[in-house]
Amino acid sequence: xxxxxxxxxxxxxxxxxxxxxxxxxxxxxxxxxxxxxxxxxxxxxxxxxxxxxxxxxxxxxxxxxxxxxxxxxxxxxxxxxxxxxxxxxxxxxxxxxxxxxxxxxx
Amino acid sequence: xxxxxxxxxxxxxxxxxxxxxxxxxxxxxxxxxxxxxxxxxxxxxxxxxxxxxxxxxxxxxxxxxxxxxxxxxxxxxxxxxxxxxxxxxxxxxxxxxxxxxxxxxxxxxxxxxxxxx
Numbered sequence: 001x002x003x004x005x006x007x008x009x010x011x012x013x014x015x016x017x018x019x020x021x022x023x024x025x026x027x028x029x030x031x032x033x034x035x036x037x038x039x040x041x042x043x044x045x046x047x048x049x050x051x052x053x054x055x056x057x058x059x060x061x062x063x064x065x066x067x068x069x070x071x072x073x074x075x076x077x078x079x080x081x082x083x084x085x086x087x088x089x090x091x092x093x094x095x096x097x098x099x100x101x102x103x104x105x106x
Numbered sequence: 107x108x109x110x111x112x113x114x115x116x117x118x119x120x121x122x123x124x125x126x127x128x129x130x131x132x133x134x135x136x137x138x139x140x141x142x143x144x145x146x147x148x149x150x151x152x153x154x155x156x157x158x159x160x161x162x163x164x165x166x167x168x169x170x171x172x173x174x175x176x177x178x179x180x181x182x183x184x185x186x187x188x189x190x191x192x193x194x195x196x197x198x199x200x201x202x203x204x205x206x207x208x209x210x211x212x213x214x215x216x217x218x219x220x221x222x223x
Contacts, residue, residue, distance in 0.1 A: 001168075034209050043201055043213035044152065055211075087152060091208035095167040096154040 002026050002090050004099035012105050019075040021102045023088035026069075032092035033071045035064055038101075039084045048073065049091075078104070108133040110202050110214035114187075117220050118196075124189040124219055128202030135178065136160055141185045142205045143176060145198040146216075153198075157205055158185055197221045 003026035013019050023033065031051040036044035046055045048064040051071055061076045075082055083106060088099040114126035128141070135141065142157040156166035158176045166174045175188040189196060197220055204212040 043216055046211055049209045094165050096208055098152040100151050
């Protein structure tokens, strides 16, 4: 199985801050990397697929980059509705696997 | 707008079988997609259980393969999950998801399954 790790596991930030979350895969997954946002008691929501493609309807303050084993999710100016947990997921091969999550808190 | 809704047994006894169904509305289950189950233990991360294609082909997480069955009923526009011999470790929120190219696009609201005698 491909193991996904994320850092940090949690972070504190303020509205307007630039936030960066890192995801690392245990082997080369090219650009088969997705990012999800999950708010409490809600299902995850797809933000970015194929490492850098913004899903329809997702604000442009979200961006993704990276390839190979190292990937980044950036929120350029944190908004109140962005406080949530973010997960990466590799779509390179089954079993599909997720990172442990990064909780973005005030 | 595609909508997915999970239903089924919210309380399952240890060693018994968990059974959940996902009703799909606002679109056909017969599209060129895969239909997944993902679970999340309370306060923990996400685990892909497996998916089924329109062809009937299924792919399961090896960690659960010996206990899982995913099936589809096109006439009812729904798909189902069966998980045998459950233990406390199977307690989680179970989500049904429309997936495409192994990306998870549309999620149900999730249903909490408790394992207890």
